[in-house]
Amino acid sequence: MANRALIAYFSLSGATEKMADILQKVTHGTLYPIQVVEPFPDDMYKTNDVAEAQRQSHQYPDLAGELPSLKDVNIVLLGGPVWNGHPSTPLLRLVEEMDFGTVPIAPFYSYATDPSNYAKEIDGLLGNHSLASLGMPDKVVDKTNKATAELQKWWDTVRQK
Numbered sequence: 536m537a538n539r540a541l542i543a544y545f546s547l548s549g550a551t552e553k554m555a556d557i558l559q560k561v562t563h564g565t566l567y568p569i570q571v572v573e574p575f576p577d578d579m580y581k582t583n584d585v586a587e588a589q590r591q592s593h594q595y596p597d598l599a600g601e602l603p604s605l606k607d608v609n610i611v612l613l614g615g616p617v618w619n620g621h622p623s624t625p626l627l628r629l630v631e632e633m634d635f636g637t638v639p640i641a642p643f644y645s646y647a648t649d650p651s652n653y654a655k656e657i658d659g660l661l662g663n664h665s666l667a668s669l670g671m672p673d674k675v676v677d678k679t680n681k682a683t684a685e686l687q688k689w690w691d692t693v694r695q696k
């Protein structure tokens with residue numbers, strides 16, 4: 536079967552979105568931006584407070600629009616930023632809402648300086664769906680050639696034959 540990648544991602548300030556756009560070109564997959572009904576505050580510290588409260592209470596934000604279809608999809612690339620060392624709450628909501636069936640999921644994420652235990656946490660969350668993840672500092676995301684090379688290399692390791 537040909538590779539049919541769904542690239543589902545949340546991005547607040549554009550870094551993960553850039554990774555997703557590169558991945559779309561590399562994989563020829565379908566993009567699905569995760570969108571929230573209620574916007575986060577402009578201030579990142581306030582966003583952090585809102586998100587931490589959501590995370591600790593397991594009250595993840597409502598998502599706008601329809602959930603993505605998994606028809607003909609044979610891999611999900613699931614992206615988002617690191618927030619306070621954890622997956623962002625819109626991404627947690629998508630994982631909560633979706634039934635991925637047996638489709639494997641490869642997580643990718645962007646961060647500023649410290650991804651903390653993001654990889655381990657998302658791996659635990661996705662259980663046996665989870666393939667190797669790729670984290671990228673936002674400074675690397677800015678360097679299009681380097682970012683593209685890293686994303687291509689990662690895709691070559693996770694793509695379904």
Ligand SMILES: Cc1cc2nc3c(=O)[nH]c(=O)nc-3n(C[C@H](O)[C@H](O)[C@H](O)COP(=O)(O)O)c2cc1C
Binds near residue numbers: 620649
């Ligand atoms: C609420 C919030 C919390 C963040 N926490 C972390 C963190 O714990 N570690 C880190 O390295 N970067 C942290 N960052 C920076 C983002 O992870 C980083 O800028 C990322 O590339 C943003 O992705 P986006 O542009 O797709 O939203 C945080 C940013 C925000 C807004």
